[in-house]
Amino acid sequence: MMTAPEPAPAPGPDPAEIAEIAEAAEIAGRLRLAIQHLLPVPRARSAPGDLTPSRQAALAALAAHGPLRISELAVRMGIALSTTSRMVDLLDSTGWIQRHPDPQDQRASVVALSRTGRAVLEARRRETAARLAEQIALLTAEEQRALYAALPALEALSERAATYPGELPRGI
Secondary structure, eight states: OOOOOOOOOOOOOOHHHHHHHHHHHHHHHHHHHHHHHHTTTTTSSOOSTTOOHHHHHHHHHHHHHOSEEHHHHHHHHTSOHHHHHHHHHHHHHHTSEEEEEETTEEEEEEEEEOHHHHHHHHHHHHHHHHHHHHHHHTSOHHHHHHHHHHHHHHHHHHHHHHHSGGGSOTTO
């Protein structure tokens, strides 16, 4: 009597694919840890006025995307509308933003970066870059070259995170 041939065993995972996934996971973990340790560097000294990291993020969003409704700003920042409304009130009281009626809906308003807000944001960015430059200068020449070589990949990752914010965890 003839028996039916046994089915071929299902192919297992490709070892090269597993290695790539493991390598990506290792890179992700090491990058997360490095960013986590780097984040306090720019905040080491007091910010001008009451420029907290979240307020700075709001100013940066307005600088990058132009005038926005408060609801759009909340979405871009990934925070609740009520929190964004309170922040906008604070930013308005400092003169860092300006409110204007929304030309498409007079019941709503649009917020935009003021000249003062832009100056505060630019000063903060220069200060942050200077602090990071101090830390980078402490690296060896080889480490500085490696960091420079990694910038295109980091910039691409950053762009992807900005384009698809839900795909990367917030707050690393």
